[in-house]
Amino acid sequence: MMKVFLFSVLLACSWQAAAFRPMIQEEKRAAEYVNPFIGASTNVRDAGAYHGLGKTIPGATYPFGLVQLSPNTITGGDNGSGYSDEHESIEGFAFTQMSGIGWYGDLGNFLVMPTTGPMHTNSGKLENPDAGYRSRYDKSSEHARAGYYSVYLSDYRIRTEATVAQRAGMLRFTFPEGKDSRIQIDLARRVGGTSTWQEIKVVDDHTISGKMICTPDGGGWGNGDGKPDYTVHFYAQFSKPLKNYGVWSVAIPEGQSRKREFIESEAFQQLTAGAEIHRQVSSFEGKHLGFFTEFATKQDEVVLMKAGISFVSEENARENLEKEINDWDFERVLQRNQQAWNEALSKVEVASDDEELKHIFYTALYRTMIDPRLYSDANGEYMGGDKKIHQTGSFQKRTIFSGWDVFRSEMPLLTLIRPDVISDLLNSLITLADESGKGYLERWEFLNAYSGCMIGNPAISVLLDAYKKQIRNYDLEKAWQYAEESSRLFGNAKYGYVPGSISSTLEYAYTEWCMAELAKALGKTTEEEYYRKLSKSYQHIYDAEHRSFRPKDEKGNFLPWPENGRLTEGYGCVETNPFQQGWFVPHDIEGLVQLMGGREKAIEELDYMFANTPTDFLWNQFYNHANEPVHHVPFLFNRLGQPWKTQYWTRFICQKAYKNEVKGLVGNEDVGQMSAWYVLASIGMHPICPGDTRMELSAPLFDEVTLRLAGGKVFTIRVNGQSPQNTYIQSATLNDKPYTKCYIDYQDVVQGGVLELTLSAQPNKNWGVGE
Structure with missing residues (x-):
């Protein structure tokens, strides 16, 4: 009986311990909530528009790191990430990527693919993967989290895992038994085209190094129109010695275009399939090369490969690798990566019982920490805009500034949680203007390229916003000089508007206001008066008869009114229509309201916009959250005396336009902007006008939000009465005083301090309307 009793007690205790264990186990850390598959689709059909969905990468990244190691399923087309979830085969794993961009993409360099059996030197295509080195994969085997990716390649029976440091990455392959196992690297491959020249050498029996030159002639960013011109240097090592290895070389015909139209063609597949194989060569160079190493493997044998990447030199690539991944311990590299992500994501901590909500939030926060990425090496060297090597001083050189997108939410968010990145970015843009001889601040910078993509002068917005927020670790006089030159080259000065363009007129009017504000702060009275006048340029193209902005020609005549009126996308607008673009006068909302006929009329127009917006928030003619120009619009109700509508619509958008799934972004991520909007809106603070330090309040989605700020300060937002139904702010206190x-x-x-909000299911139409 005693044994039975003791067994019963032990069983009961064991059951209680098991039941209690989930309650006492440590709560998930932030990086564990990141789901890199959110937005990882370029699917046009699902988006309902040619812009596609999120276009994010699911692979391994490091906070603002130079290297991103991610699977690629496609080369060519408007597929900047090189990956789309619905594709059923993978062509390789690239060490450089762009994430969340529209236009024809770039990077996707140093494409590594483990294979078995007969070797292919061409990639094959989605519709016929057997014709090349690509492989089908088991979708259920695909896993990703911050800093890690894994998948099972079905055709080769190889498990592939990836993780990264800042400037280096590591791949771990688990092979089947075989005599013809292989790792091959397509050195010519590039997401939006091809590199135009490659060089490779075998350094020792475990190491190769080389470079890949990528020019506009090879397509890439904007299919070459974005003026991409960079060289990727690599230093790669293999855990298994190089015994049977070689290079494949494709005879590219003289004069053959290397842009995406060619690399997407069947002719390209046939040409690359017929590559010449050169075995046991110690070095090689050419227009289209690949490298391979072959070996026998036992069942489940693990083979590793690691590579350092540099945009400066092979020597720097070697140093990057040796400093950041100096052994073959994959788990240690992954652990360091996880620590880095947890530290980065701890800048904003949210509390909620809703696990799905935390997955969406921390993935959004994660996406805001990919760009602007490091461009300088571990030794501080970087390639300048003059094609010369420079040394960083008090900043880290950064690249990929998607200005037109990110000045609205992404950059304001970083001023709060990573002011050092803002400072680095401004220094990077200023030094580029200096070194390149261009003398102005580029609106969409890509690896030193003045791509000219999109419109406006967004760098001026970032400059003013930083200055107003005491972020000033850069040469202010040079910044002013280059901002002035930017405004001179691109602005409203010549006509008082931009002929043919509503979008440009309004965007320039805003950054001309930024110039006026900066001039005022610097005591430049004449310049302030000049730019203050230009900031009113938007008034010159408003047509009271049609109650809409309209494009004018050079003689001052309105262009013909279209059949569909202000809902006509492209009528004087970039990726918008006049109804959407017309709200972009963030610096002079009172002036805009007067043009529209007063506050009541403006509210009526806003109500009309949201009432006609589809609840899936996919691309549409009204509140088009899938694109940036309207991202400030829900917060305008705060400025018009009806803040409860801002509270309602921001929460509604957060709930409907963001999901914990592949289709969880309704439009292109746009280098962090789409996610930054969510981060700020979901914690209840978002600016309308960057450069003005005012941030609009709305109802947070969380029980508590903790912002860890520079200098060790902490700002906390506490929410009473949090629930999906309690949308409206009833009352508030700031540091225990009524607010x-x-x-x-x-x-x-x-x-630092504490903002406490009390929410309810019914609006308090008296709160927040008095000032």
Whole structure:
């Protein structure tokens, strides 16, 4: 009986311990909530528009790191990420990627693919993977989290895992038994085209190094129109010695175009399939090369490969690898990566019982920490805009500034949680203007390229916003000089508007206001008056008869009114229509309201916009959250005396336009902007006008939000009555004192403190309307 009793007690205790274990186990850390598959689709059909969905990468990344190691399923087309979830085969794993961009993409260099059996030197295509080295994969085997990716390649029976450091990456392959196992590297491959020249050498029996030259002639960014011109240097090592190895070389005909139209063609597949094989060569160079190493493997044998990447030199690529991944311990590299991501994501901590909500939030925060990425090496060297090697001083050189997108939410978010990145970015843009001889601040910078992509002068917005927020670790006089030159080259000065363009006129009017504000701060009275006048340029193209902005020709005549009126996309607008673009006067909302006929009329127009917006928030003619120009619009109700509508619509958008799934982004991620909007809106603070330190308040989605700010300060947002139904702010206190404003100043946040909000299911139409 005693044994039975003791067994029963032990069983009961064991059951209780098992039942209690989930309650006492440590709560998930932030990086564990990241789902890199959110937005990882370029699917046009599902998006309902040619822009596609999120276009994010699912692979391994490091916070603002130079290297991203990600699977690629496609080369060519408007597929900047090189990956789309619905594709059923993978062509390789690239060490450089762009994430969340529209236009024809770039990078996707140093494409590594493990294979078995007969070797292919061409990639094959999605519709016929057997014709090349690509492989089908088991979708259920595909896993990703911050800093890690894995998948099972079905055709080769190889498990592939990836992780990265800042400037280096590591792949771990688990092979089947075989005599003809292989790792092959397509050195010519590039997401939006091909590199135009490659060089490779065998350094020792475990190491190769080389470079890949990528020019506009090879397509890439904007199919060459974005002026991409960079060289990727690599230093790669294999855990298994190089015994049977070689290079394949494709005889590219003289004069043959290397842009995406060619590399997407069947002729390209046939040409690359007929490559010449050169075995046991110690070095090689050419227009289209690949490298392979062959070996026998036992069942489940693990083979590793690691590579350092540099945009400066092979020697720097070697140093990057040796400093960041100096052994073959994959788990240690992954652990360091996880620590880095947890530290980065700890800048904003949210509390909620809703696990799905935390997956969406921390993935969004993660996406805001991919770009602007490192461009300088571990030794501080970087390739300048003059094609010369430079040394960083008090900043780290960064690249990929998607200005037109990110000045709205992404950059304001980083001023709060990573002011050092803002400082680095401004230094990078200023030094580029200096070194290149261009003398102005580029609007969409890509690896030193002045791509000219999109419109406006967004770098001026970032400059003013940083200056107003005391982020000033850069040469201010040079910054002013280059901002002035930017405004001179691109602005409203000549006509008082931009002929043919509503979008450009309004965007320039805003950054001309930024110039006026900066001039005022610097005591430049004449310049302030000049730019203040130009900031009113938007008034010159408003047509009271049609109650809409309209494009004018050079003689001042309105262009013919289209059949569909202000809902006509492209009528004087870039990726918008006049109804959407017309709200972009963030610096002079009162002036805009007067043009529209007063506050009531403006509210009526806003109500009309949201009432006609589809609840899936996919691309549409009204509130088109899939694209940036309207991202400030839900917050305008705060400025028009109806803050409860801002509270309602921001929460509704957060709930409907963002999901924890592949289709969880309704439009292109646009280098962090789509996610940054969510981060700020979901914690209840978002600017309308970067450069103005006012941030609009709305109802957070979380029980508590903790912002860890520079200098060790902490700002906390506590929410009483949090629930999906309680959409509206009833009352607020700031540092235990009643707070009745529907906005908060940046300086009040960065000083630290506590904002406490009480929510309800019914709006309090008296709160937040008095000031």
